[in-house]
Amino acid sequence: MATSTTETRSRRADRAARSAPPGGEPGSGRPARAPRTPRAGRRRDRPGGALHPGSLVAESGPFLRAALAPAVQRATAAGRRVLGPVASVVSPLGRLLIAAVVLLWILGTVLGWSEALVAALMGTLLVLLAIGFILGRSSYGVDLDLTRTRVAVGDRAVGSVSVSNTSDKALLPASLELPVGAATAIFHLPRLTPGQVHEDLFSIPTQRRAVIVVGPVRSVRADPLSILRREVLWTEPTDLFVHPRTTPLIGSAAGFIKDLEGLPTKELSSADVSFHALRDYVPGDDRRHIHWKTTARTNKLMVRQFEETRRSHLAVALSTNTNEYASETEFELAVSVAGSIGLQAIREQRNLSVLTQDGPLRTETGRNLLDDMTRIEGRAVRATALDLARTTADAVPNASVVFFVVGPEVTPSQLRSAAASIPPGIRCLAIRCVTDGQQSRATIGDLTVLTLNSLDDLALVLRKAAA
Incomplete structure (x- = not known):
């Protein structure tokens, strides 16, 4: 009986093996699964092909940061909008009180210190009462x-x-x-x-x-x-x-330029206002400049020849080096002197340039000039009045008159060197602003040096210098 049962089981197994498709599982009737191959780019950190969680986080980190960055920025901006106004209403005393209250609460809770708890409670009540005073809106x-x-x-x-x-x-x-x-x-x-x-x-x-x-x-x-x-x-x-306080300079009697139309130079021109001589006519000359009386007498065309004139261009060099002044009053007097001369030049519609060690000032209108002079600050700098004179000579080469407005600490040798740095043919005047001293006039070479101790006397001093 046992033998027949064993034979029956063996026959069933043979039939199942014959009925199964190639590669299938015996007795299941299903085809065998193909071996699974890993996807390209996937790392296998453990045997058997399992993925390590840390590798996924490391690989996705940049993408997560990029995705979360806008949200973090919005949250930060929102926090600033909320906390900024709140923190701005707390005074330094309030910050100290709040810090003390927090510290007392911690000490009282941790150490069981009842006095600290009472003090913390009192401080908290003060802060709450203060909040009630600042609530509300006003229109x-x-x-x-x-x-x-x-x-x-x-x-x-x-x-x-x-x-x-x-x-x-x-x-x-x-x-x-x-x-x-x-x-x-x-x-x-x-x-x-x-x-x-x-x-x-x-x-x-x-x-x-x-x-x-x-x-x-x-x-x-x-x-x-x-x-x-x-x-x-x-x-x-x-x-x-x-x-700065200024004083009016009445007309050309203030005296810093004698010729309202400009100063003549040694350069000759075919058209100007300063007559020089007559010469023979050359094709191309303007016939309006033919001198007909001389032409009739000599039977040759004669034309007028002129000297070029330098249009009135006033340059004011104001030294802002406080090392050249003995007091702040002298420096303010120098600023007022430079402003008065500049305003007079603007009123007479002259070309004007005002320079300091910090650079040129605006001279389009009197308001612009005074606005810039209001912002002038005296400083102890390395640039001296001599350096300022050289800068003025480079910046305003066509000036007709140059004023040096300096303090009493500028020596005569420095003034002589400053005047020497100005091109020939340009009249130079120096105004030394002092508080203790007599008004005077001196000459150093071609340079006229005026000593002034009061702004009200500026017109008189300039009139004498022009005489």
């Missing part, structure tokens, strides 16, 4: 008006701040701040009903030459301890130019 219409944006030293600069309530409800009293240079003016606003206007006047001292930034007007909300401080800007800043 103001603010107008900052300066009567003049350009004044001279010593003149009165007046302005006004007009505030109106543009909301439909009353506004509580508040404070406005107006920065004026390094100082700050405070205006107290009363309770304003809808549409009500409140105006305050103010004046700005102008004892010194400067460019004063006025504004912007800002409203301030703060707690009594100034832990938190919230500012809202309502206007744009305005520049107030305090020009």
Whole structure:
């Protein structure tokens, strides 16, 4: 019986083997699977072809960073927009208080220090109370008006701040701040009903030459301890130019150029205003310059010949090297002298060039000149008055008159060298600005040296120099 059973099983196995397709699994009736080949570019870090997770992260890292970079930037920008205004309202005292509160909370919690917990609670209450003082919105219409944006030293600069309530409800009293240079003016606003206007006047001292930034007007909300401080800007800043003080020079009697039409040179020309001689006519000459009386007498065409004239071009070289001045008052006097001479040249529509060690100034209009002179700052530099004279000679080779405006520390030998650096035929004058000393006039070679101790005497001194 056992033998027959074994034979039956062997016959079934033979039939299954004969019925299976080539390469199939015995008894399954399914074809055998082809061996799996790895894909190109896939790394196999372990035996058996398994992929290592670290390799996938390393390979996909650049793609992940590129995909996440915009999201990270947006999150960072959003954080700055949220935290920036919040951090700006916290004063230095508030930052110190918040840091102390956090430290006290940590010490009280970790060490079980009850006094620290009480102090931390009190500090937290102060911060919460301060937040209540800066909450809320104000709706103001603010107008900052300066009567003049350009004044001279010593003149009165007046302005006004007009505030109106543009909301439909009353506004509580508040404070406005107006920065004026390094100082700050405070205006107290009363309770304003809808549409009500409140105006305050103010004046700005102008004892010194400067460019004063006025504004912007800002409203301030703060707690009594100034832990938190919230500012809202309502206007744009305005520049107030305090020009150097100048004095008028009456006409050509001020004396820095005798010939209003220019100074003649040794170069000959066929057309100009300074007559020189007669010569024979040459084909191509302008027939308007034929001298008919001489032509009739000599029976030859004779034409006029002229000397070229140098048009009146005034050059002012202002030394800004503070080593050449004994005091700030002398330097300010030199700036005023240069500004007065330059303004007179512009009024008489002369060509003008004003130079300092820092470069040329704008001379298109008197306003541009004074604006640039307001920004002049004296500095101790290596460039001396002699270096400035050489720069002036290169920059303005066709000048008719050159003024050197210097301090008393410039020696006569330096002035002589400065005049020697100017091309021949150009008249040179030097003005030494002093506070302690007598006004005088001296001559060093072809250079006229004038000593001045008061701006009011500038016209008189120049008139004497022209005599």
